[in-house]
Amino acid sequence: MNRATIDLWVGIFVTIGIGAIVFLALKVGNLTSLQTTPTYRLEAAFDNIGGLKLRAPVKAAGVVVGRVDVIRFDPKTYQALVGVRINDGVQFSKDTIASILTSGLLGEVYIGLDSGGDTVMLADGARITKTQSAVVLEKLIGQFLFDKASSGGSK
Amino acid sequence: MPADTLALVLRRVGRATQNSISRLGFAARFFGYVLYHSPAALRRINLTLREIYFSGVLSLVIISVSGLFVGMVLGLQGYDTLNKYGAGDSLGIFVGLSLVRELGPVVSGLLFASRAGSAITAEIGLMKTTEQLAAMEMMAVDPLARVIAPRFWGGVLSMPLLAALFSVMGVFGAYIVGVRLIGLDSGAFWGNMQGGIDFWPDVSNGIIKSIVFGIAVSLIAVFEGYDAKPTAEGVSTATTRTVVGASLAILALDFVLTVFMFRGAA
Numbered sequence: 485m486n487r488a489t490i491d492l493w494v495g496i497f498v499t500i501g502i503g504a505i506v507f508l509a510l511k512v513g514n515l516t517s518l519q520t521t522p523t524y525r526l527e528a529a530f531d532n533i534g535g536l537k538l539r540a541p542v543k544a545a546g547v548v549v550g551r552v553d554v555i556r557f558d559p560k561t562y563q564a565l566v567g568v569r570i571n572d573g574v575q576f577s578k579d580t581i582a583s584i585l586t587s588g589l590l591g592e593v594y595i596g597l598d599s600g601g602d603t604v605m606l607a608d609g610a611r612i613t614k615t616q617s618a619v620v621l622e623k624l625i626g627q628f629l630f631d632k633a634s635s636g637g638s639k
Numbered sequence: 640m641p642a643d644t645l646a647l648v649l650r651r652v653g654r655a656t657q658n659s660i661s662r663l664g665f666a667a668r669f670f671g672y673v674l675y676h677s678p679a680a681l682r683r684i685n686l687t688l689r690e691i692y693f694s695g696v697l698s699l700v701i702i703s704v705s706g707l708f709v710g711m712v713l714g715l716q717g718y719d720t721l722n723k724y725g726a727g728d729s730l731g732i733f734v735g736l737s738l739v740r741e742l743g744p745v746v747s748g749l750l751f752a753s754r755a756g757s758a759i760t761a762e763i764g765l766m767k768t769t770e771q772l773a774a775m776e777m778m779a780v781d782p783l784a785r786v787i788a789p790r791f792w793g794g795v796l797s798m799p800l801l802a803a804l805f806s807v808m809g810v811f812g813a814y815i816v817g818v819r820l821i822g823l824d825s826g827a828f829w830g831n832m833q834g835g836i837d838f839w840p841d842v843s844n845g846i847i848k849s850i851v852f853g854i855a856v857s858l859i860a861v862f863e864g865y866d867a868k869p870t871a872e873g874v875s876t877a878t879t880r881t882v883v884g885a886s887l888a889i890l891a892l893d894f895v896l897t898v899f900m901f902r903g904a905a
Contacts, residue, residue, distance in 0.1 A: 487685065490692045497696045501800020504807040505846065511829070512735050512810055513838040 523550065523569035524608040528582045528595075533564045534618025535593045536584055542568045544597045549574045552595065568595060576612075577602040583616035593618070666862050672783055673791050673861065679781075680788035690793025694755040698801055701754055702747055706805035709742060710734065710812025717813075718821055730823060731832035734813035739836060739845045740901070743806035745893050748852035751798055752885035756860035759790050760881040763864025764874035772865075787865060791857045798853025799846055806845065844900045848893065855892055856885045 533555065542550035550570035558565050570576070579600030586593050597612075606612065681687060717733045763786060766772050772782040810832075817823045836842065860881050867877035 490689055493696045494688050494691050497691065497699060497797075498800065500699070501695075501797075501803055504800065504803035505842075507807050508739060508803055508842045508845075509838050512739060512806075512832055513836045513842040 522572040524572060525553065525567055526550075526570055526576070526606055526610060526612055527565060527567050528612040528615050529558065529561065529563040529565050530582075530584060530615050530617050531563055532584075532617040532620060533566060534584055534586075534620060536566065536595070536618065537593065540592065540594050542570065542595045542597060544574070544576075544599065549597070566595070575605040578604045578606055578610075579614060580606065580612055581614045581616060582612045584618040586618075662866070665866070666858070669862050669865065670858055673788050673858070676781060676784040676788045677792065679784040681792060683789075686785070686789035687792045687796070690789045691797055693758070694751075694790075694793045695797030695801060698751060698754050698797070699804070701750055702801045702805050703808050705746065705750055706743075706808030707812040709746060709805075710738065710809030710814075711816045713737060713742075713809065714813035714816030714821075718817060718823075727821075727823065728827040729831055730813065730817045731828040731830070732835035734817070735810060735832040735836050736841065738806040738809040738813075739841050741893070741897075742809065744802045744845055744848040744852055745889060747802040747805040748798065748849065748856060748889040749886055751794070751801060751853075752856045752860070752889065753882050755794060755797070756856050756881050756885050757878045759794065759857070759860040760864040760867070760878045761874060763787070763790070763861060764867035764869075764877045767865065767867060768869040768871070768874060770869075787861045791861050794857030794860065795850070795853045798856065799849040802845065802849035802852075840900065844896075847900075848896050851892055851896060852889050855888045859885045859888060 536552065536555065538552055538555060540552045541548045542552065550568050552566060553569045554565075554567040556565050557563075576597055577600045579602040581598045581600065583596050583598070584593060585596045600614075713734045714730065717737075718727055718730050721727050721729055721733060763772075766782075766786065772786065775782045775785060814825075814828065818825045818828050863877040863881040863884070867873045
């Protein structure tokens with residue numbers, strides 16, 4: 485096996501291999517969507533975040549506009565403080581409502597933002613004051629049973 | 640005498656322990672020497688290119704075909720199970736994650752160990768048996784720089800590329816089965832896959848795994864060859880030890896790496 489043939493084959497091999505890594509990055513891993521677009525921070529306090537996780541999507545009208553950045557517990561108010569990073573260029577009014585939602589019955593948990601009518605926009609680092617906590621299924625069922633029992637007793 | 644027998648057994652255990660520890664130490668020092676001689680070996684890049692040809696290029700066919708079949712089987716089995724929960728559309732993310740995170744690096748590592756690792760060990764072992772290594776030293780050519788280091792780096796450089804190729808062929812196999820054969824929507828297949836797999840940490844951790852496996856397999860292969868007893872039987876034992884040792888190392892390292900990589904990410 486002479487040198488030129490080996491060089492050729494190694495070249496082909498390395499090209500195929502790097503092509504495979506690029507394919508994994510772009511087609512399988514979707515690296516393109518991960519380009520670090522500039523973002524700004526918003527904060528929101530929830531009574532209960534349910535199954536919300538870091539890097540969970542933040543959606544407005546179903547479109548992903550940001551990601552959950554930090555989740556921590558506030559020991560003074562006993563609330564969960566959730567910091568989110570919103571893509572620059574997407575502005576929300578001061579009376580925006582943040583709610584924790586689930587896509588489908590078993591789907592991923594995300595934060596939904598519904599913009600209000602206020603003309604003042606939330607700036608970097610601002611706090612969303614109107615929040616709606618996650619619906620905990622057990623509590624809902626418990627409440628349903630309780631209502632059922634109390635209405636049954638009054639009859 | 641029971642006391643004598645007991646002492647004999649204990650002596651055997653003691654010797655086996657000492658032997659394995661000294662071999663481990665020798666292997667660690669050997670790794671150091673290989674790294675020390677690597678710059679000299681890499682300066683003569685042709686030697687390494689030749690080894691990439693023998694380890695990497697000649698493994699292309701087996702890696703591609705295995706990847707294709709593993710992907711097709713994953714497609715069939717995954718669809719079967721997922722569909723029971725009405726989640727057949729998630730086949731893309733299931734196949735993609737299993738291949739990129741685990742099966743790509745691990746299975747291609749195992750194949751690489753048996754296809755290329757055994758060949759490296761046998762070659763070096765035979766060189767030692769026929770006293771070619773000793774002859775090189777006589778001519779003031781360091782066999783570590785001339786023979787060992789190029790083979791080591793050939794394996795280390797080939798492994799990540801082969802693992803990536805394995806994953807791609809697997810995804811392609813799953814695509815053939817899932818979309819062409821079963822009739823899933825092609826948009827759902829790719830969309831779910833892209834939505835659920837990130838370059839960091841999924842793809843990048845798979846690549847890191849394959850690099851680590853490449854180092855482990857190549858080191859074990861060159862070490863066993865260099866350490867082989869210079870007899871026909873010694874070379875055959877060394878080859879066996881390479882395949883067994885490298886396979887176990889891959890599986891054990893995979894567990895350790897997975898614990899570190901994905902425990903926090905999940």
